Amino acid sequence: xxxxxxxxxxxxxxxxxxxxxxxxxxxxxxxxxxxxxxxxxxxxxxxxxxxxxxxxxxxxxxxxxxxxxxxxxxxxxxxxxxxxxxxxxxxxxxxxxxxxxxxxxxxxxxxxxxxxxxxxxxxxxxxxxxxx
Numbered sequence: 481x482x483x484x485x486x487x488x489x490x491x492x493x494x495x496x497x498x499x500x501x502x503x504x505x506x507x508x509x510x511x512x513x514x515x516x517x518x519x520x521x522x523x524x525x526x527x528x529x530x531x532x533x534x535x536x537x538x539x540x541x542x543x544x545x546x547x548x549x550x551x552x553x554x555x556x557x558x559x560x561x562x563x564x565x566x567x568x569x570x571x572x573x574x575x576x577x578x579x580x581x582x583x584x585x586x587x588x589x590x591x592x593x594x595x596x597x598x599x600x601x602x603x604x605x606x607x608x609x610x611x612x
Contacts, residue, residue, distance in 0.1 A: 482512045486533040518563040531581040541596035544581040
């Protein structure tokens with residue numbers, strides 16, 4: 481299983497999941513965690529994506545499967561095109577079938593975030609092992 485991980489290690493409000501990657505990698509050796517930037521060639525990652533990212537304005541870790549619920553940020557230059565925009569664009573042009581995003585509150589402490597993420601990952605790993 482591959483999980484795409486987004487964030488910016490230099491920005492406190494966007495680096496939580498990146499800080500957790502070493503520990504997640506140890507705990508889930510069967511998962512390939514791949515760090516990406518939203519402006520990279522997301523379409524090369526397949527038609528069914530699993531993603532790990534942070535968000536502001538939420539209180540608990542959640543899974544988003546309906547990308548129409550993702551908010552678009554204001555865009556002033558090419559650097560402002562974000563993950564939500566790219567996912568919606570790929571869906572619209574028929575390059576994306578399914579997306580599952582683990583969204584972690586940007587302000588959550590690392591221990592709690594890890595605990596909640598691992599519960600979801602254990603479920604996903606079990607589903608993949610069963611072939612569902």
